[in-house]
Amino acid sequence: MLLAVVETRKIFGGTTHLERVFFYLLALVVLVVFFAGLGLRVKKYMAGRPLDASRFRRARVPLEKPGVSAPVPLTQTGVDIAANRTVSRRNHAVGGAHLLLFWGFLGLLAATIIVGLDYDVYGNLTRIFGGKELSFFKGWFYLGYNAIFDTAGLAAIVGAVWLAVRRIRDTKSSVALDYTRAQKPRSGYSRAAMTAGDHLFIFGLILILFTGILLQGLRIDAAGFPSFERWTWLGYLVGSGFGALGLHGSAAGTAHFWLWWVHILMALAFVAYLPFSKALHMISAPANLAVRDPGNTRRLPSPPSGHAGYQDFADFTSKELLGFDACTKCGRCHSVCPARTGGAPLSPRDLILDLRQYADRKRGIPMVLDWEERPDQSGPKNLEGRLAGEVIEPATLWSCTTCMACVEICPVGIEHVPTIVSLRRSLVDAGEMDPTLQAALENIATQGNSFGKSSRMRARWTKGLDIPIPDARKEEVEYLWFLGDFASFDERLQEISRTLARVLTANGISFGILYEDERNAGNDVRRAGEEGLFEMLVEKNMEAFSKASFKKIFTTDPHSFNTLRNEYPAYGLDKPVMHYSELLASLISEGRVSLAGLDKKVTYHDPCYLGRYNRIFDAPRSVITSAGCELVEMPRNRTNSFCCGAGGGRIWMDDSVLAERPSANRIREAAELDVGYFVVACPKDYAMFSDAVKSTGNEDRMKVVDIVELFAEASGELALAGAASEEAPES
Amino acid sequence: MKIVVAMRQIADLVEELEVDASGADIDREFVKFVSNEWDEAALEEALCLKEAHGGEVVVVGVDDVDFDQTLFGALAKGADRAVKLDCGFEGWMPTAVRAEILARWLREESFDLVLTGVQAADDLDGQLAGVLGARLGLPHAAVVVGLEPDGSGFKVTQELGGGVTLTSHATGPLVLGIQAARQAPRYVPISRIRQAMSAGGIEVVEVEAPSARAPKVTRLFAPEAKGRAEMLGDKPSEVAARIVELIRAKGVSVS
Ligand code: SF4
Ligand code: SF4
Numbered sequence: 006m007l008l009a010v011v012e013t014r015k016i017f018g019g020t021t022h023l024e025r026v027f028f029y030l031l032a033l034v035v036l037v038v039f040f041a042g043l044g045l046r047v048k049k050y051m052a053g054r055p056l057d058a059s060r061f062r063r064a065r066v067p068l069e070k071p072g073v074s075a076p077v078p079l080t081q082t083g084v085d086i087a088a089n090r091t092v093s094r095r096n097h098a099v100g101g102a103h104l105l106l107f108w109g110f111l112g113l114l115a116a117t118i119i120v121g122l123d124y125d126v127y128g129n130l131t132r133i134f135g136g137k138e139l140s141f142f143k144g145w146f147y148l149g150y151n152a153i154f155d156t157a158g159l160a161a162i163v164g165a166v167w168l169a170v171r172r173i174r175d176t177k178s179s180v181a182l183d184y185t186r187a188q189k190p191r192s193g194y195s196r197a198a199m200t201a202g203d204h205l206f207i208f209g210l211i212l213i214l215f216t217g218i219l220l221q222g223l224r225i226d227a228a229g230f231p232s233f234e235r236w237t238w239l240g241y242l243v244g245s246g247f248g249a250l251g252l253h254g255s256a257a258g259t260a261h262f263w264l265w266w267v268h269i270l271m272a273l274a275f276v277a278y279l280p281f282s283k284a285l286h287m288i289s290a291p292a293n294l295a296v297r298d299p300g301n302t303r304r305l306p307s308p309p310s311g312h313a314g315y316q317d318f319a320d321f322t323s324k325e326l327l328g329f330d331a332c333t334k335c336g337r338c339h340s341v342c343p344a345r346t347g348g349a350p351l352s353p354r355d356l357i358l359d360l361r362q363y364a365d366r367k368r369g370i371p372m373v374l375d376w377e378e379r380p381d382q383s384g385p386k387n388l389e390g391r392l393a394g395e396v397i398e399p400a401t402l403w404s405c406t407t408c409m410a411c412v413e414i415c416p417v418g419i420e421h422v423p424t425i426v427s428l429r430r431s432l433v434d435a436g437e438m439d440p441t442l443q444a445a446l447e448n449i450a451t452q453g454n455s456f457g458k459s460s461r462m463r464a465r466w467t468k469g470l471d472i473p474i475p476d477a478r479k480e481e482v483e484y485l486w487f488l489g490d491f492a493s494f495d496e497r498l499q500e501i502s503r504t505l506a507r508v509l510t511a512n513g514i515s516f517g518i519l520y521e522d523e524r525n526a527g528n529d530v531r532r533a534g535e536e537g538l539f540e541m542l543v544e545k546n547m548e549a550f551s552k553a554s555f556k557k558i559f560t561t562d563p564h565s566f567n568t569l570r571n572e573y574p575a576y577g578l579d580k581p582v583m584h585y586s587e588l589l590a591s592l593i594s595e596g597r598v599s600l601a602g603l604d605k606k607v608t609y610h611d612p613c614y615l616g617r618y619n620r621i622f623d624a625p626r627s628v629i630t631s632a633g634c635e636l637v638e639m640p641r642n643r644t645n646s647f648c649c650g651a652g653g654g655r656i657w658m659d660d661s662v663l664a665e666r667p668s669a670n671r672i673r674e675a676a677e678l679d680v681g682y683f684v685v686a687c688p689k690d691y692a693m694f695s696d697a698v699k700s701t702g703n704e705d706r707m708k709v710v711d712i713v714e715l716f717a718e719a720s721g722e723l724a725l726a727g728a729a730s731e732e733a734p735e736s
Numbered sequence: 737m738k739i740v741v742a743m744r745q746i747a748d749l750v751e752e753l754e755v756d757a758s759g760a761d762i763d764r765e766f767v768k769f770v771s772n773e774w775d776e777a778a779l780e781e782a783l784c785l786k787e788a789h790g791g792e793v794v795v796v797g798v799d800d801v802d803f804d805q806t807l808f809g810a811l812a813k814g815a816d817r818a819v820k821l822d823c824g825f826e827g828w829m830p831t832a833v834r835a836e837i838l839a840r841w842l843r844e845e846s847f848d849l850v851l852t853g854v855q856a857a858d859d860l861d862g863q864l865a866g867v868l869g870a871r872l873g874l875p876h877a878a879v880v881v882g883l884e885p886d887g888s889g890f891k892v893t894q895e896l897g898g899g900v901t902l903t904s905h906a907t908g909p910l911v912l913g914i915q916a917a918r919q920a921p922r923y924v925p926i927s928r929i930r931q932a933m934s935a936g937g938i939e940v941v942e943v944e945a946p947s948a949r950a951p952k953v954t955r956l957f958a959p960e961a962k963g964r965a966e967m968l969g970d971k972p973s974e975v976a977a978r979i980v981e982l983i984r985a986k987g988v989s990v991s
Contacts, residue, residue, distance in 0.1 A: 433923070434927075436922040436923040436925070443920075446923065447923070451748070451770060458750060459751045536925075536927060537925050537926030537929070537930060538926040540927075541930075
């Protein structure tokens with residue numbers, strides 16, 4: 006009798022009814038564990054403060070850029086996830102490997118679901134209702150299925166092996182993969198379990214994938230290589246391998262039987278393990294990417310009602326709690342963090358891991374090989390202690406420069422900075438801070454500036470000018486110039502402010518200042534955690550704005566720029582806010598000024614609050630290149646720029662504990678380039694890097710200059726660079 | 737334990753102070769007034785004592801420009817009551833007058849300690865604690881750097897200068913001029929000050945301006961430059977030689 010060849014295969018690897026019952030019971034248990042685990046997590050998120058729904062209906066200001074100051078549209082998030090864009094950023098090799106594993110795994114997941122649908126759903130339904138068990142897992146469908154999903158299997162294996170090899174090989178050499186804590190608990194700690202968990206995850210996955218492919222081979226081998234199985238190309242190939250080794254027929258069948266159980270048990274174990282381990286990121290990471298809102302860092306959220314800052318578990322938002330669960334310990338934030346690099350007791354990765362562990366312990370959620378051990382009950386094990394101060398050390402929280410490098414690079418969209426500031430607010434509320442920070446805040450509260458100078462001295466810097474600067478409170482101007490404290494009070498920067506004033510006057514820009522009514526804008530006050538003082542400063546500045554008549558604002562200070570542009574609108578500011586680099590660049594692009602070639606070799610430092618925060622990269626560069634300078638980029642530029650160490654109130658705190666100041670680290674980077682000038686577009690940068698050039702002994706090789714100094718020197722009508730110093734009468 | 741802290745305003749020294757038309761006072765028109773930093777130390781010490789041993793802290797002072805700010809700050813830091821003695825006075829108040837006003841109010845109150853700053857920028861002699869103690873007929877001490885309850889009284893540590901301190905035991909009530917608290921004055925977040933402000937809570941007591949006998953300021957003037965400083969150059973050897981020469985010429989006592 007001739008049997009029609011049906012292209013299909015047996016689904017279930019077992020043979021007896023008992024095995025079948027055993028398998029389904031086990032699968033049931035596994036699914037219960039899986040969903041119970043997920044349920045615990047979801048309940049944890051629900052216990053946090055609800056997600057601010059306004060992000061979905063916030064009126065868009067034209068200036069808002071999706072993914073920068075406004076939430077990322079879901080379609081873009083979809084593309085980001087599908088293409089693993091956040092994973093491949095700045096590391097295409099790892100991104101590529103992850104992409105293979107990602108799609109390979111998704112493919113195999115789809116394959117499993119299809120088989121389940123056919124065998125368990127369609128098969129059973131047709132048996133019960135039609136009396137005869139049917140299957141669509143045959144014919145052309147079967148062939149296509151195998152061809153496609155064998156390819157997926159190969160992709161997954163290649164990706165996983167690649168990542169595993171990197172994990173083993175680079176763990177010691179790569180800062181990102183080294184789990185040593187930045188903040189060392191007094192009692193000591195061990196992260197051996199985390200390392201073991203990582204290995205279990207990746208090698209477990211590889212084993213499951215490998216056994217799956219081997220099974221295909223054994224099955225085809227045992228079936229005597231039916232020709233249609235050539236479509237199952239990888240299995241066929243592996244099967245031929247077995248054949249060549251002399252494994253045939255029933256022996257292959259027996260091997261298949263046992264290996265099937267090994268494979269199935271491992272796969273089921275993996276499903277149960279998923280919600281309690283690093284594997285959770287397969288779910289939590291895309292979820293977190295979908296709800297991420299990078300605007301949160303540029304425009305900090307207000308404190309939870311009733312608490313000045315975060316005090317207990319319930320103060321975290323659902324989104325933050327989800328974010329903690331999304332962290333894969335990839336260490337990218339750890340390696341870019343200027344605090345960590347400088348030897349401060351802060352690593353954004355450790356912070357997230359500590360908070361995750363704290364949250365899980367609080368909620369009684371067990372983790373499998375995914376937490377840190379300590380001999381005592383300190384840090385994240387301290388469930389009764391103060392969140393800001395004991396669970397997380399004050400020194401850790403105070404070390405952050407709010408440079409946003411961590412938020413920028415985190416592949417799963419965690420927003421560290423708002424969490425850090427929220428925790429700092431509790432420290433400020435308790436009055437726990439560096440004496441120097443306290444003095445600065447007190448000065449700002451009484452005088453409106455961090456220098457502790459009388460507010461009436463704010464416009465003293467204008468004394469060296471021939472032409473007085475219009476008072477925007479008295480006459481109408483096009484631009485209101487908001488200087489900020491450094492450009493107003495720091496002697497080195499006052500000269501640069503005068504240069505900018507001369508340049509703008511010479512080019513016919515209508516601008517004015519607020520004289521003694523300008524107050525510190527409050528960007529760093531807010532980021533230091535002093536929300537009340539920030540609000541007071543906003544009120545004072547808004548009052549001053551209301552007294553003046555102007556169309557637009559431009560600032561010298563990128564920090565002021567950030568808060569005026571992103572945070573003040575919530576308090577009623579409805580004027581466009583620019584940075585002076587944009588103003589200078591527009592003078593050039595509109596052809597209002599012609600610059601002579603300066604023939605200098607320079608590098609440019611992107612200020613965090615101008616570049617990463619507000620995506621202004623090209624305006625300062627266009628000033629530099631239009632002035633005829635040869636711009637040599639530092640390896641870390643644009644979104645990957647390295648913080649000078651001054652932000653988030655750090656400029657008011659003691660830096661001497663650092664092994665290396667971030668500014669010195671940056672100057673070393675620039676010194677490699679053999680450039681004569683280190684160009685900045687931020688008053689704090691000018692101060693920080695001028696010091697760093699001295700402290701690193703690069704004084705003879707490199708000079709810190711502001712873009713406006715280049716502009717002034719290059720604009721023929723104003724030979725300012727030389728004249729500047731002669732003309733500066735000391736006030 | 738009930739602790740009264742006497743506080744006051746002074747002109748903010750970061751301002752450029754100018755002598756007014758009368759020539760006997762600073763021009764108060766545009767000057768910012770802030771709380772006296774030694775009074776802040778006294779308040780801090782009082783709050784620390786309260787936190788360690790329980791009790792009540794009452795802040796009191798004669799009304800002055802922006803004194804409410806100081807009182808709200810004190811309430812926000814943890815003071816229990818804030819009292820403003822309003823006598824409609826303006827300008828510079830002699831310490832003797834201030835002491836008299838405070839004494840009249842204090843006579844009606846019960847207390848264990850009166851703490852005040854050891855001095856103020858315009859009272860560098862640190863008269864207030866002494867005069868107040870005398871008016872109230874209570875023991876007093878100045879330049880206090882340590883204070884602890886001790887049996888039925890207090891252990892008081894004073895700084896005598898030259899690194900010498902004196903610790904004595906005194907039974908209260910006491911009037912003390914505080915030089916330094918056990919810790920630097922705490923930071924009080926603006927949100928807490930604002931809470932205190934919206935809660936109100938400053939008690940205003942109308943008092944009569946007394947005519948206490950007090951010295952009168954006849955002339956106020958900026959230090960006159962005498963040009964006595966001599967720059968010794970920047971070559972170490974020459975500087976050293978010049979120093980030796982000066983010591984020889986002016987004489988020095990070696991004890
Ligand atoms: S913002 Fe900058 S300093 Fe702060 S944790 Fe992130 S990377 Fe580190
Ligand atoms: S927080 Fe983000 S960048 Fe940092 S280790 Fe976790 S996943 Fe990586």
